Amino acid sequence: MPKDSSIKKVMVIGSGPIIIGQAAEFDYAGTQACRSLREEGVSVVLINSNPATIMTDTEIADRVYIEPLNVEFAERIIARERPDGILPTLGGQTGLNLATQLAEAGIVEKYGSRLLGTPLASIQKAEDRLEFRSLMQEIGEPVPESWIIEQESQFAEPAKSGIWPLIVRPAYTLGGTGGGIAYNEEQLYEIGRRGLSLSMRHQVMVERYLAGWKEIEYEVMRDANDTAITVCNMENFDPMGVHTGDSIVVAPSQTLSDKEYQMLRTASLKIIRALGIEGGCNVQLSLSPTTFGYYVIEVNPRVSRSSALASKATGYPIARVAAKIAIGLHLDEIDNAVTRKTLACFEPALDYCVVKIPRWPFDKFTVADRRISTQMKATGEVMAIDRAFEPALLKAIRSLEVGIYGLVGKASAQLSDVELEEAIRVPNDERLWAITEAFRRGMMVEEIQALSAIDPWFLRKLKGLVELEATIAANKTILSAACNRTEATSEDEPVCSLLRQVKKAGFADRVIAMNVGVNEAQIRTLRKRLGILPVYKMVDTCAAEFEAATPYYYSCYDSENEN
Amino acid sequence: MKAILVLEDGTVFEGKSLGAPGRTYGEVVFNTGMTGYQEILTDPSYAGQIVSLTYPLIGNYGINIDDFESRRVQVEGFVVREAESVPSNWRAKSSLHSFLKDRRIVGIEGVDTRALTRALRVRGVMMGAISTEESPEQVMQRLKKAPAYASKDLNRVVTTEKPYVWPPYTSSLPDLAAVNNSEPELPLIDPTHRIALLDCGVKYNIIRSLSALGCEVTVFPCTASTSEILSKDPDGIMLSPGPGDPATLGYVVETVKGLIGKKPIMGVCLGNQILGCAFGSSTFKLKFGHRGSNHPVKDLASGRVYITSQNHGYAVDPDGLKDGMEVAYINLNDGTVEGLRHRELPIFSIQYHPEASPGPSDSSYFFKEFVAKLPAR
Incomplete structure (x- = not known):
């Protein structure tokens, strides 16, 4: 179906203030959406209470209202502007809440407008725990079994389910105190009784415990014609138990075989269709590390932090495409903005590895609890691209701008062995460097895996980097001698091959210099003398299969x- | 150990030996799928080809015992940027390197496979050779004398020697003895349907998919005659994928012509090209083919688009089709034919892979559609 020609003016609801737990993704998405609508000849009216955003720049929308995001102001703008449609799915939860209120108060209808994009009922279904569970059961997609328990006798049901271990979470207690993990019936009753007495409402939730399972995400798009695609998948370095916003994430997944990749992709497509989403959504799944078992954890029925990441990681502009779907276009009627020759209806093929690391504000909130778990604490994130995992990770570390340039963190070296193990076992902002420190102290991959449940593929990569750094230090004599030469000699050869290997793995000149005992500029000069220079490759959405018109480079x- | 990949236009890529040392040659092609290297290595349609993967990290999840698409490694050579030496996956039984070494497949790692892809995209697929024991000049000499791709009948190489029966509801391989000796034993479960599969290079997952629907599949060599196939009184005919240039497969086209109007027919990949030829059309070679897991195909009847798994270097010319055969599916990227459907007869074919393995299983519904066309037993 071509664009709905009755839509000439659209009101886009912005995201309001940027808060902890966001990474400015809604500004990114909203800006893309405004541009996308205007490309189609639609006039855009923007309402946002936050002027410190890109989307409120005068050239992004046709009309910008910097007003409080509430029903009163929104109605006044709607009355004045009379938009044909309102697009609420690009402003995060704030936009959705306001749109719901406007629809429920009859304001949308009163002014002859309508909500565009994913229907509110779909959003409701995705966000309401019980509705979502029953929909998943209806379509045969597994969700972790869970029970709400209000008296001791009810523990009999999870106890006889045969599911172990179970996690017991008392409701309404501060920071989840009194909860625990039960591996057998006796423990379940013991922890359960304690939980009930600690809960203000005398209520606990018992759920299948998925600790150590892989956390995998898919970014999915669907149009009104029921064509659905996945833009990309991502694998969390940190297994289940850490919020994906607080996890180190790689794209695409690294440890999944095609059978696993496709199994979860098929589930994600089935879910977006069952929900009836028109636009983009994010599906989070949990995959067993030892079987084909998986569970659907949750769905974000709109653009999210993950979709902003996926967009940048693949070159596929999710918000741009979602906005066009909202005004009636089908995926095969939207062009691929990077190749300009192919269409938005395809799945990006990556020929590089993407690493995202969260940026926590603990340098500003120095007394905050630095442990991370299911509630997101990060206020931003960095993303790096390279041909392999190691250099992408090291690039990302440098981009954090926390004064760490490689594999040596801030606190880990001072920890005792016992403290170090604890820093690996309990997720926290320094865990990555606790692991590299543990490798320096001779710990084995298997030990760290047992403590952290992090996939050994990632751990072996870190170990390889630690060993390579040690190789730099072991060769400091020949490296520093090479720094002092200005003319090429036969002694350059081993230096050249080592330096090339080290740069390919992503080490900064600064880190190499530190290990050799020279300064950064000397290493750079040496590199240039030996002709070890970076090249630039395109992010083109298609792994070079087609020519790219507007790519970006890494x-x-x-x-x-x-x- | 050092290795080199030399293209027939003289381009040389340097790298390290992967798998077995030695020398090999074939048509150099690229696949853009990010997962599925084990399925790709064992897909008979890659016979005669050196396959390069655009995804740079290959071997991460190792090699397992379930994901074989045929008994052999079918590629002539394998090119990757980085081969993982220690796999991490619960099903992994071997690393990529030791698997290739055991199977005596010559490969190369450390190649800038993106540069190789760009070369093939611009100049088209071409012959090439990998070597761990020759200079680039020696390889070029060898390449000049080497026969062109598909100059020998690759289908006769990859097809089954003798007919064999794959029972219903069976996902594992049939007993090797049953394939090589005498008549196979009768299956224990009554099949819902009996299907004759003409094997020009079949992937196991096509048979598994039919078997999972309750069909008994008799696999015939590509040289089987119309009467041999019909003598088993199958309910339907499946035409398999396979390597090579469909224009050289006149004998298969003739066999298929004899089946038209007698039985429902479904064709996959090469099977689509064979059917196109049987209905008056011809095929032409694509510049660099379609190989990957992300190709969008439009169903012209519903307007819906499916993401498909593809592996083909030739396409059906839509102009020559006659006798009621029509184009039903097209590729969104380049508009080429991706499937045919007969106006009256229960005959259809698709150029891509409903069996997935590797790639999306969005198109698996075709097997159900085919089985629904078969007469009840």
Whole structure:
């Protein structure tokens, strides 16, 4: 179906203030959406209470209202502007809440407008716990079994379910105190009784415990014609138990075989269709590390932090496409903005590895609890691209701008062995560097895996980096001698191959210099003398299968330079 | 150990030996799928080809015993940027390197596979060779003398030697003895339907998919005659994928012509091209083919688009089709034919892979559609 020609003016609801737990993703999405609508000749009216955003810049929308995001002000703007449609799914929860209120108060209808994009009923179904569970059961997608318990006798049901271990969470207690993990019936009753007495409402939730399972996400798009695609998948470095916003994340998944990848992709498509989403959504799944078992954890029925990440990681502009779907276009009627020759109806093929690391504000909130778990504490994130995991990770670390340039963290070196194990076992903002410190102290991959449940694929990569750094230090004599030469000699050869290997793995000149005992500029000069320079490759959505018109580039130490 | 990949236009890529040392040659092609290397390595349609993967980290989840698409490694050579030496996956039984070494497949790692992809995209697929024991000049000499892709009948190489029966509701391979010796034993479960599959290079998942629907599948060599196939009184005919240039498969086209109007027919990949030829059309070679797990295909009847798994270097010319055969599916990227459907007869075919493995299973409904067309037993 071509664009709905009755839609000439659209009101976009912005996200309001940016708060902890967000990474400015709604500003990114809203800006993209406004541009996308205007590309289609639609006039855009924007309402946002936060002027410190890109989307409120005068050239992004046709009309910008910087007003409180409430029903009163929104109605006044609607009365004045008379938009044909209102697009609420790009402003996060704030936009959705306001749209719901406007619809329920009859304001949308009163002014002859309508809500565009994913229907409110779909959003409700995705966000209401009980409705979502029953929909998943209806379509045969597994959700973790759970029970609400208000008296001791009710523990009999989870006890006889045969599911172990179970996590017991008392309702309405501060920070989840009194909860625990039960591996057998006796423990369930013991922890359960304690939980009931500690809960203000005398209520506990018992749920299948998925600790150590992999956390995998899919970004999915669907149009009104029921065509649905996945934009990309992502694998969390941190297994279940850490909020995905607080996890190190890689794209695409690294440890999933095609059978696992496709099983979860198929589930994600089934879910977006069952929900009736028109636009984008994010599906979070949990995959067993030892079987094909998986569970659907949750769905974000709108653009999210993850979709902003997926957009940048793949070159596929999710918000731009979602906005066009909202005004009636089908995926095969929208162009691929990077190739300009193919369409938005395809799945990006990556020929690189993407690593995201959260940026926590603990440098500002110095007394805050630095442990991370299911409630997101990060206020931002960095993303890096390279041809392999190691250099992407090291690039991302440097981009955090926390004064860490490689594998040596801030606090880990001072920890005792016992403290170090604790820093690996309990997720926290320094865990990555606790792991590299543990490798320096000779710990094995298997030990760290047992403590953290992090997939050994990631751990072996970290171990490899620690070993390579030790190789730099072990070769400091020949490296520093090479720094002092200005003419090429036969002694350059081993230096050249080591330095190339180290740069390919992503080490900064600064870190190399530190290990050699020279300064950063000397390493850079040496590199240039030896011709070890980065090349630039494209993010083109299609792994070079098609020519790209408007790609962006990342640096890497590979052969061909495309810049 | 050092290795080199040389293209027939003289381009040389340097890298390290992966798998077995030695020398090999074939048509160099690229696949953009990010997962599924085990299925790709064992897909008979890659016979005669050196396959390069655009995803740079290959081997992460190792090799397992379930994901084989045929008994052999079918590629002539394998090119990756980085091969993982220690796999991490609960099903992994071997690393990529040791698997390739055991199967005596010559590969190369450390190649800038994106640069290789760009070269093939611009100049088209071409012959190439991998070597761990020759200079680039020696490889070029060898390449000049090497026969072109599909100059020998690759289908006769990859097809089954003798007919064999795959029972219903069976996901594992049939007993090897049953394939090589005498008549197979009768299956224990009564099949819902009996299907004759003409094997030009079948992937196991096509048979598994039919078997899972309750069908008994008799697999015939590609040289089987019309009367041999009909003598088993099958309820329907499946035409398999396979390697090579469909224009050289006149004998298969003739066999299929004899089946038209007698039985319901479904064709997959090469099977689509064979049916196109049987209905008056011809095929042409694509510049760099379609190989990957992300190709959008439009169903012209519903307007819906499916993401498909593809592996083909040739396409059906839509102009020559006659006798009621029509184009039903097209590729959104380049508009080429992705499927045919007969106006009256229960005959249809698709150029892509409903059996997935690797790639999305969005198109698995075709097997159900085919079985629904078969007469009840």
